[in-house]
Amino acid sequence: MVSEIKDKYGYIFEDALIEEINKIATIKEVVESEKLIEIGDYIKSMPLVISGAIKIMREDSEGDELLLYFLEGGDTCAMTLACCMGQKKSEIRAVAETDATLIMIPVQKMEEWMAKYSSWRSFVLESYQNRLNEMLEAIDTIAFLKMDQRLLKYLRDKAMVTRDDVISTTHQEIAYDLHTSRVVVSRLLKALENDGKISLNRNSIKINDL
Structure with a gap:
């Protein structure tokens, strides 16, 4: 595990901390779409992302989801940190955007x-x-960007975290993430395709304008 930690966190952590992480942490492999954290869960360990991408979601009173931000290699989740430190139930849902490898740190080691x-x-x-900056950006996106601009930004962000200009997803999945309807997403995707910014295929979208 030491080589994985040093590869992503060696420029941050001193050797003594890396050795301690190696002794007490565990490696967790998750597959695409697997839930890591559910709303209402007590969090027993904090994830350090080694590879892959994780998306962090919030849920409103009616059960609709909203994407807050993505985590990539070298990241951890501030919302998880807050719950760990305060011993509170999770207020977010974490879902694997791609297959991912995580190092899980026991919550007892945080303080x-x-x-x-x-x-x-x-x-x-x-x-x-x-993470605060990313959440503020998410708020700005909702408040100030039109839905077609939000959609294009969302597609570009997904392409960046997956490191692939072809995104495997459905119109309904995009609608869930953007807290809108599938009909709206389908209409706006077609408009983006007509503008040459994307190419639509069955259950995948190619981003032409990154």
Whole structure:
């Protein structure tokens, strides 16, 4: 596990912390669309992403989902950190966007490492800031962008995290993530295709304008 940790986090964590992670953490492999965290769960461990991509979702009172942000290799989830530190139930849903490899840190180590390792403390604080910025961007997107602009940004973001300009998804799945209807998504996708920004195929979309 040491090589995986050093590859993604070696420039942040000191050697002593890497060795301790190697001793107490476990590796978790997840497949695309697998749920890692469900709303209402108590979180017993914090994930460090080694490879793949995870999407973080919120849910409204009617059960509709909204995409907050993606996690990639080298990331962790600020919402998970907050729940771990406060011993609260999860307010987010984490779903594997692609097959992914995670290192799971027991929650008991969170506060201990905050005091023991300056690199861990800096990593946690920077993760909070990065995820806050991404959530603010999500709010700005909803508040200020038209739905066609939101849709194109969403497609580009998915292409970036999956590192593939062909996205395997359905119109209904996109509608869930963007908190809108499938009919609206289908109409806007066709308009984007007519503009040459994307190419539509059965259950996949190619992004021509990254």
